[in-house]
Amino acid sequence: MCSLRCLFLLGLTAIGSSAALAADQSEIQYVITNNDVVPPLPNKVAFFKVGAGGVLSQSAAVEANGNGIGGGFFASQRVVVLQNGKSACAFASNAGSGTIAGLDIHTLKRTGDFRGSGSDTGITNGIGLAVNSNYLYGSFTDSNQIGTFNVTAGCKLEFVGDVAVKGLHHGVINGMKLHGDLLVVTYDDGSIESFNVSGGTPVSNGDEQNSTGSGGSNFPSGIDVTQDGHWAIFGDVSNTTVVEVSDLSSGKLSKTVVFHLGSNVGSANVLLSPDETLLYISNTQGDRLTAAWFDASTGKLSKGCESGRLRGYGSDWAYLASLVTETNSGTGDAVYVAEFGSPSSIGIVKVNVGVGKCTLRESSSSPVQSGGSLLTIASFPPRSF
Amino acid sequence: MHKILKIFVAVATCGLPLMLAAAEDSTLACPLRPNPGSIVQDALSLHSQKGVLNAAFTMRHSVDHDNYNHFCYDYETGKGEVESPTLRLNPGDRLELSVKDRIADTSDADEAGADHSSMEMTNKTCGDSGKMTIRSTNVHFHGMNIPPTCHRDDVLTTLIEPGTPPFKYDVKIPKNEPPGLYWYHPHVHGFADYQVNGGAAGALIVEGMEKFRPEVAGLKERVFVIRQQFLKPWVPGPYQLTVNFQVAAYPASASPIIKMAPGKKEFWRVANSTTQDFLQLQVLVNNQPQKFQLIAFDGYPLAKPRYEETILLPPAGRAEFIVEAPPAGATANFYTAAYDTGLTGNPDLQQILADIELSKDEDSQPTPVTQPASPSRAARKLLRFSGLATAKVTAQRKLYFSEEFGGTNGPTQFYITVDGDKPHIFEPDEKPPIVTKVGAVEDWTVENRALETHAFHIHQIHFMVLEVDGKPVKNQDMRDTIEIPYYNGSGPYHSVKMRMDFRDPEIAGTFVYHCHILDHEDLGMMHKILVEPK
Numbered sequence: 001m002c003s004l005r006c007l008f009l010l011g012l013t014a015i016g017s018s019a020a021l022a023a024d025q026s027e028i029q030y031v032i033t034n035n036d037v038v039p040p041l042p043n044k045v046a047f048f049k050v051g052a053g054g055v056l057s058q059s060a061a062v063e064a065n066g067n068g069i070g071g072g073f074f075a076s077q078r079v080v081v082l083q084n085g086k087s088a089c090a091f092a093s094n095a096g097s098g099t100i101a102g103l104d105i106h107t108l109k110r111t112g113d114f115r116g117s118g119s120d121t122g123i124t125n126g127i128g129l130a131v132n133s134n135y136l137y138g139s140f141t142d143s144n145q146i147g148t149f150n151v152t153a154g155c156k157l158e159f160v161g162d163v164a165v166k167g168l169h170h171g172v173i174n175g176m177k178l179h180g181d182l183l184v185v186t187y188d189d190g191s192i193e194s195f196n197v198s199g200g201t202p203v204s205n206g207d208e209q210n211s212t213g214s215g216g217s218n219f220p221s222g223i224d225v226t227q228d229g230h231w232a233i234f235g236d237v238s239n240t241t242v243v244e245v246s247d248l249s250s251g252k253l254s255k256t257v258v259f260h261l262g263s264n265v266g267s268a269n270v271l272l273s274p275d276e277t278l279l280y281i282s283n284t285q286g287d288r289l290t291a292a293w294f295d296a297s298t299g300k301l302s303k304g305c306e307s308g309r310l311r312g313y314g315s316d317w318a319y320l321a322s323l324v325t326e327t328n329s330g331t332g333d334a335v336y337v338a339e340f341g342s343p344s345s346i347g348i349v350k351v352n353v354g355v356g357k358c359t360l361r362e363s364s365s366s367p368v369q370s371g372g373s374l375l376t377i378a379s380f381p382p383r384s385f
Numbered sequence: 386m387h388k389i390l391k392i393f394v395a396v397a398t399c400g401l402p403l404m405l406a407a408a409e410d411s412t413l414a415c416p417l418r419p420n421p422g423s424i425v426q427d428a429l430s431l432h433s434q435k436g437v438l439n440a441a442f443t444m445r446h447s448v449d450h451d452n453y454n455h456f457c458y459d460y461e462t463g464k465g466e467v468e469s470p471t472l473r474l475n476p477g478d479r480l481e482l483s484v485k486d487r488i489a490d491t492s493d494a495d496e497a498g499a500d501h502s503s504m505e506m507t508n509k510t511c512g513d514s515g516k517m518t519i520r521s522t523n524v525h526f527h528g529m530n531i532p533p534t535c536h537r538d539d540v541l542t543t544l545i546e547p548g549t550p551p552f553k554y555d556v557k558i559p560k561n562e563p564p565g566l567y568w569y570h571p572h573v574h575g576f577a578d579y580q581v582n583g584g585a586a587g588a589l590i591v592e593g594m595e596k597f598r599p600e601v602a603g604l605k606e607r608v609f610v611i612r613q614q615f616l617k618p619w620v621p622g623p624y625q626l627t628v629n630f631q632v633a634a635y636p637a638s639a640s641p642i643i644k645m646a647p648g649k650k651e652f653w654r655v656a657n658s659t660t661q662d663f664l665q666l667q668v669l670v671n672n673q674p675q676k677f678q679l680i681a682f683d684g685y686p687l688a689k690p691r692y693e694e695t696i697l698l699p700p701a702g703r704a705e706f707i708v709e710a711p712p713a714g715a716t717a718n719f720y721t722a723a724y725d726t727g728l729t730g731n732p733d734l735q736q737i738l739a740d741i742e743l744s745k746d747e748d749s750q751p752t753p754v755t756q757p758a759s760p761s762r763a764a765r766k767l768l769r770f771s772g773l774a775t776a777k778v779t780a781q782r783k784l785y786f787s788e789e790f791g792g793t794n795g796p797t798q799f800y801i802t803v804d805g806d807k808p809h810i811f812e813p814d815e816k817p818p819i820v821t822k823v824g825a826v827e828d829w830t831v832e833n834r835a836l837e838t839h840a841f842h843i844h845q846i847h848f849m850v851l852e853v854d855g856k857p858v859k860n861q862d863m864r865d866t867i868e869i870p871y872y873n874g875s876g877p878y879h880s881v882k883m884r885m886d887f888r889d890p891e892i893a894g895t896f897v898y899h900c901h902i903l904d905h906e907d908l909g910m911m912h913k914i915l916v917e918p919k
Contacts, residue, residue: 071793125792174791188796216809217789217798237791239798239808266789285789285836287874314874318728318836319793340793341728375793 030105030380031056031324031336031346034079034092035372036068036126043068045079045092045103046370054326054334054348056368060108064101066094070373071340072126074268074284074321075175075186075222075235076141078376080129081105082151088380089155091136093127100129100138102155105380114157116140116147126375130178135160135200137183139173146173146185148201163202167191168210177223177232179385182248184223184232190214192234192246194253205252211236213244213258220244220256221268226276227385231299235270235281241290242267243281245299259301261292271323273331274383278304278351278358280335282320287313289320289335289349289360307360310339310347312367317341324379335360336377339367344374413487414447415457415584416468418630422639425629425739427608428587429462429470433478440472441483441551444522444571444585453614453625456488456571456583468630469587471608472569476591477560483551488520511535513546517573520547522580524554525572525844526589527701528684528865530563530769530889531556533845533896540572540844541813541895541913559891561769563847563863564593565684566654566703568610574813574911578660578903582618584630586610586658594652597686597768600678600707604652607643609719611738613659618904626662626721626738633738641739643719645710646747652680654705657698661902663733663838663868664698665722668741670711674720681705685770685847685863695722699840699868701901710743717741727871729788730837770863773849773886776826782819785832785878786839786869786900786910799910801841801900810909817895817913824919825887832878833869839905841881842866843898843914846889852882866901893918 029050037043043064048056072078072095079092088105094113098121102111120140122128128139136157138147145164149157165173171189181198182205192211195202211220213236220234230249234256236242241264244256261267266284272294273280279301281290291304310320317339325332337347345367352359419426431440442458449455457468474480512523512535523543531538536555545552567589571580588608595602612627626633631641645651657664667674674694681687683703696704711717723735783804790797800808803818821827828851831841847863854877870879899911 073792074790076792124794188791219791221791237789237796239787239789239800265787268791309874312874314728314836314872319790373793 032090032378033370034376037372038070039067043094055365065113066099067096069095073174076126076128079378080131081378081380081382082131083381084133095122095126104155111155116159117162119143120147128176130176139176141172146202175221175223177225179225179229186220190219207252211244212256222270224270224272235267237268274328275330280323284319305358307349321375322377328383338374338377340375343369345369415445415455416466421632425641425643429467430473431470433474437479438474439481444486446488454583456580456585471588473590474558476562478558480556482554485551486522486545486547488547509542511542512552513544513549519576521573522571524569526569528567532891533894562591563685564591565681567684568656575907578618578907582660598680601652606652609655610658613662628738635737640737642742643739644742644744644747647713647743650707650709653708656703659700663724665724666696667720669718669720670715678707682862683865699866701866713743727837770886778828779825780827782829785834788835799905799908801910811911817915819914822917823890823893827885830880830882832880834878836871838871840901842901844896845892848883848885887916
């Protein structure tokens with residue numbers, strides 16, 4: 001049995017440990033995965049510590065108290081990170097269970113499971129997420145609803161309500177990107193739309209439209225928005241590399257401009273570098289990454305560089321999906337990309353930029369096995385926009 | 386007469402009885418299927434008489450107690466209804482097949498149809514007009530080397546709609562048609578998968594194999610049609626294989642039983658009528674695969690029989706072979722080994738198709754000898770496609786399979802593309818990407834750039850397999866469907882080089898080539914070819 005002195009010492013130790021942990025956590029960098037594990041195993045959220053040279057090592061795999069679906073839309077972001085003051089939260093959807101798990105990044109512990117309305121479901125293609133300091137939005141891809149949740153203290157959520165959405169041709173909600181008071185979405189029928197979320201619940205800006213590049217097999221899928229909110233950038237599902245850009249400066253989506261950026265197959269996921277000079281593109285079925293030059297003043301894209309075939313394609317994994325960068329400055333130094341397969345993994349691609357040219361080269365430490373069916377990754381600390 | 390009154394009188398005098406008859410007709414369910422663990426019976430055989438086989442099918446739909454959708458070609462025998470009889474004809478015979486569509490309530494299957502947009506067939510129609518839906522049907526005579534024209538083997542313009550009068554097929558079997566196993570199934574674009582998944586498929590045999598392969602003469606013959614059923618065919622997941630409509634799901638249920646006399650040889654004719662399963666057929670004796678003598682592939686007798694332990698049959702493929710039953714006391718099974726279809730393909734699992742039960746009683750069973758074919762002096766050199774190996778090649782083409790996904794569960798685009806063209810899915814009103822002329826002999830190389838295995842099929846003709854992965858093959862078999870394995874991420878794409886024979890003037894017209902994973906075909910992995918007359 002522990003004596004009073006013993007308890008006192010344990011207490012001191014605990015305080016000391018917490019302080020040390022907090023100090024550590026303020027420095028720490030993670031790549032966070034939603035492993036989307038299917039029953040009978042529980043879904044997990046894994047935390048990979050980013051070490052020197054961008055090397056990843058798994059720190060924890062936290063059970064998300066729900067089930068994944070082992071796949072879904074490439075551009076449906078299933079794990080998001082919120083850094084708000086000292087609070088650091090990750091939210092990950094359990095598409096098979098219809099819940100959203102909250103996690104405290106400092107403690108690497110789950111804070112709870114949160115559910116929307118009884119009709120919210122994303123069991124076929126997933127539940128996408130977008131978050132700001134006040135609200136989290138869930139795109140339920142089967143019920144075609146956006147659920148709004150209040151973000152409360154301790155990385156918790158409170159359900160507010162649903163908004164039914166629909167593409168112009170009855171499409172299902174696919175990608176979702178939050179920027180200030182704007183929520184931009186794509187549907188799987190080639191249409192795009194933006195919503196005003198200043199009041200919390202999304203209200204359509206009345207700008208739903210077919211993207212210029214949609215038609216045939218092309219449709220916009222993943223989204224990024226520039227830091228100043230001027231441009232929305234859409235990565236297309238396509239049999240080549242196609243990206244579309246819309247001027248958002250009026251607060252509404254304008255007609256998109258189409259950029260053909262190479263012959264690599266698929267461009268469903270896109271990510272701007274922190275300095276907005278490069279756009280990273282997952283060639284979803286093209287086994288590699290493409291980087292295009294982006295001019296933030298004109299919204300124009302031009303061909304940049306591409307990686308070689310990433311290791312394990314065809315034998316271990318089949319698709320590339322979500323992207324994050326190693327750092328939140330400059331070009332981001334390296335790009336991490338979700339590799340969906342069996343086993344799933346995280347690819348690591350180093351970025352180098354010289355005068356007028358760039359190179360993408362897979363790191364010698366790539367890939368890193370993640371487990372599960374990986375489509376979505378996030379970074380902590382998150383990019384600022 | 387007032388226009389409305391005219392319509393009323395017209396309906397009252399002729400339309401109403403027709404409508405009532407149709408309504409009554411459409412309430413009938415598909416015939417019951419055999420219970421698990423029972424003896425596998427061949428389907429009823431319908432033989433041509435005096436050069437003609439005349440039959441009438443009714444396409445029906447019902448849902449069984451396990452919630453599987455059945456789509457069936459019903460045939461009224463006079464003593465009741467059976468489904469999918471085996472059609473047996475001789476070269477030179479005529480098949481007069483009338484087909485009426487009485488598909489009624491498909492509420493469960495309709496959910497599937499929601500994903501497959503209905504579209505107009507083309508501007509030109511044969512039979513009924515309107516949109517293709519899950520209730521529309523038609524018939525494709527798979528593998529038959531017959532014209533792609535209305536009332537023969539046209540799937541691009543032929544539509545049979547529920548409640549309409551029977552549609553008449555009138556097919557002349559060419560005199561030089563290879564003897565062997567063919568099959569028939571619906572081929573309405575967008576909905577073939579649902580109806581074949583429901584069981585709508587049957588065997589068609591062109592008699593006379595023994596003239597080309599005397600090894601089979603006098604042997605007891607079996608016809609096994611292996612089908613596949615998914616609860617929801619558009620959702621990847623568990624499936625059941627059936628053997629002549631009997632579910633093979635051991636250990637969940639008892640296996641079908643094939644009775645054989647110990648030590649006796651039998652001639653087995655097996656059709657892979659699954660929607661997407663690549664079968665690796667084996668006969669296991671005491672769990673060891675046995676050699677059997679392969680006689681024909683895809684309804685074309687081999688130049689020389691060969692012994693195999695495993696036969697890979699892609700969806701729609703057929704194999705005919707001689708099986709020797711083991712001695713009494715052995716344990717034997719008809720079996721399919723697992724087949725790897727790639728990272729994005731559906732798993733094709735190993736399983737027992739049937740238990741082979743050895744019984745001396747089988748010796749006393751009458752042998753269903755094939756209907757004697759009309760005497761023929763046809764030598765092998767007169768068989769269709771003879772001389773193809775040395776024919777002058779008039780064109781080379783390269784095609785490839787590829788896929789594009791919006792997510793792992795779709796939406797998915799399935800392409801088959803002529804190299805250099807922009808990939809696009811099939812549209813009924815498309816211009817044929819390939820145009821050739823009667824008289825042409827072409828070498829096509831078909832590559833697979835996707836991460837799942839595909840099955841290439843062309844209507845109206847067989848092709849000669851020349852090379853696999855760039856290497857000449859030992860056996861230049863004639864096929865109408867062939868597997869092209871998935872890309873595994875390194876090295877060149879897998880490919881098959883095949884010789885296409887467009888010399889027969891009867892084959893002029895527009896027809897299709899496609900992947901015979903039927904969901905892929907339904908979703909557009911198909912295109913037209915136009916063979917212009919000379």
